[in-house]
Structures are given as C-alpha cells and as structure tokens.
Amino acid sequence: MRSFEYLAPSTLQDALAALHQRENASVLAGGTDLILRLKRREQSPSTLVDIKRIEELDGLETGVHGLSIGAGVTMSRIEASAVVRQDYAGLHAGAATVGSAQIRNRATVVGNVCNATPCADTVPPLVVLQAQVRMSSQGGERRLPLEQLFTGPGTTVVRPDEIVVSVEVPLPEPGTGSAYARHSTRAAMDLAAAGVAVALTLEDDNETCRRAHIALGAVAPTPIRASQAEDILSGQALTPALVAEAARVASTEARPISDVRASAEFRQEIVRVLAARTIQAAAADAQRRQAMSRRSG
C-alpha cells in the first residue's frame, strides 16, 4: 500500500469539502474492496476520506414511503432488518449472499453499488425494486434511478467530488413481491457467475402478473434489465409455460463473457434456470405479502 492522508470527518459538509479541495481523493466506507485495491496498488489515492464517522450517513430508515439506506449501512444490518426481510425480500437475499460474516459486517450496500462490479449481489434486487441513488457535492444534491448510474464495469456517473449519501427504495405497492438468486461455483465466499432479481406485482386474483421487473447480474458490462422477458409476463396469468418462455427470453437478453468463473454459454443457460426459479419465488413472495396485509388489514 502506498501512503496516503487519512481523514475521518464527522459531518457530510466536511467530507464534501475535503473531496472538493483535493485531487485524487477516494471515499472509504467498509473498505472490503477499496483496501484490497490499495494493497494491489490498483488504486493509489493521495487522500482517503473515511465516511463511517458521519452520523447522518449511518441511517437505515424504514417507513411508509420506503427504505432509505445510508452510505454507512452494512450488509449485516440489511440482513438483520425484519422490515427488509418482510417487504424487500430480494434485497435481503442479495445482501445475505455477499462474502462471509466478516465481510458483511464491513461491506456496505452503497459501496457495493459504487464499485459497480457487474456481479454485485445487491444491485439487481435494488434495480427491480426501482431504487434511486442520492448524491451530494458542494454544488448540491442530485438523484438518479440506480439503473442509470452505471457506465461500464467498475465505472459510474458519480463524480470524484460527489458522495453517494444513500440509496432510496420505494415501498413496493400491495401485491408486489421480489426475489434474487445467483449461481456460484462455491456456496459461499464466491462471486456470482450469474444472478437474477425479479419484482412482480400481481392482480387481486393472485395469479395474473400486472407488472414485472427483471434484472440480470454478471452477464453484461453492467447489471441489465431483461425488458423483453418483462413484457412477456405483463398482463398474463403466470402459467408454467409462460414462466418458461419468459425465462428463455431473459437468457437471450444476457450478453455474458467467458471468464474464470464460467463460460458465456453456461452463463446464458444459468440465467434461464435462475430466471424461471426467481419469477416463481417473486410470485410466491407477492402472495405472502398479500396474505400478510389482508390479515393485518
């Protein structure tokens, strides 16, 4: 690791000022990716701005409008949240899949988003749950749909003087369920060869799909939507044949590469299998949430 200046401001304002004043500064959150890159000298910032002391970035807020995940919130906190498990099952599954207990105690959701690896486990679930990203700089604040954040593997539209302060996830409307599944060679401590997230909204009959969102991870330069597969499901009864057809189409929308984790052909096939399972799982989650809300209503 090359030497660097280390700052740990206690306010967002101070952190933004530090980023504004310095060339070549990096934001440090959980550090599970960044410290690795520093060790490998893939990145050698002159300053690290540690944002973990900033209280206003540490909130995991749940409410009637949705979920607000501050930049300091770790995977473990997502995993431990009963509300996330209840209403954002796909995100819960994604966060629980990351690394090991040790990694999940440090790694943050916002860090997972900002690193922009195509195989990030929380990104496809956040995309199908229509998450927005909130960014701050000294110039002000802006918001973007998460889908529009990524420009390629490891690259985003976040500027060097900006901090992603939170990811905002709207509360899924009644009748909506979500799910995430991924395939990796090892059951734990491995990166996804392919991942599929689905959010479905069912009509009152609990069978017809009103709307579907499907996102694929690790099969394109950025996480992508499988919009043709979504169109197949919309307005139709979720028969096994329809689910199989949507899954087949989703696999044709994947644009995978061959690498150390899997061949392109295998990834394409895995997307078909995972998509079918995840569509069913999201529908089951929608029915479960529907039943819960009827009971409490």
Next chain:
Amino acid sequence: MKQQIVTKINGQQHVLQVSPRKTLLAMLREQLQLTGTKEGCGTGDCGACTVLLDGQPVNSCLVLGVEIDGREVITIEGLDNDGELHPVQEALVERGGMQCGFCTPGIALNGAALLQDNPDPDEAQIRRALAGNLCRCTGYVKIVEAIQEAARKWREKSATRTPAPEPADG
C-alpha cells in the same frame, strides 16, 4: 505521517501512533506483539485474521489501524475470562476441532460471536457463520461439532447467570 489513535484492545486502553497505510492486522502483530491473530491470504478470503471489532467479527487485513480510533477490539488473546477459556476454545480443544492451529484463533472468535447472537445454532447456521474461515486440515466436521458442544456449554452458563435465553430468531 503517523496519526494518534485511542483504542481499547482486549479491555485495555492504548494510545498509539499509527501510519494510515498500516492494516489493523499489522498494527496488532507488529506494534502490539499480539501475534495470535494470523495473516493467511491478506485479501479477506480466509478469515485467519478475524478479530472482533465492537463485538463483530471482521477481517483485520481489510481494516486500517486508524479506522479503530475510539473503537474496541478483541483478539484471541482477549477471548478468555482471566485465564478461563471461552466455551468455544474449550470445546475446540476437547473435540479436536483443530490440527495445525493456524485458522483456530479466527474460528474461536467467529464462533464466540455466533453464540452471542444465536445461542442455539443448527449445523447449517454454524457452517454459514464460519463460511469465511478456511481450514485446510480438519475437513470442518470436528469444528462444527465443537461449536455445537460450545453452544450447549454456553447455554448452561447463561442459564446459571440469567433466566433461560430467548429462542433464536432463525
């Protein structure tokens, strides 16, 4: 340039001068001679460097020393209670949950943290909790048995101190 940090390590307060690029692992081993914490991969994959940071297991190879300013760290040297082994340590010894011993400090700390959260873990929960601790000797069977045994001891101990523990939230 070195920065001053104030931290509690194994219950004892330390004021340390640390270079920002030094990892917590290097600081523990080189500055404090706490060599029970091992460096395996150095990339957060093997768990040999596991310590408890504010009670939670983390890979100390992926934490900077300066990051623990104002925080509390427990290493394997601080897991016992005045010379009395922690139930997880005791069970690892009794059940043969170790061979070469290199992964053992990390496994003991991670196992202890697991029981703190979940005093009655099933095998799947133990295996999931220890997924980030690689052992190349044992094949894990004895380690899992040891954690199960430790959980029994842990519950007995808690029962003598406090009313019966709440059932774990799966």
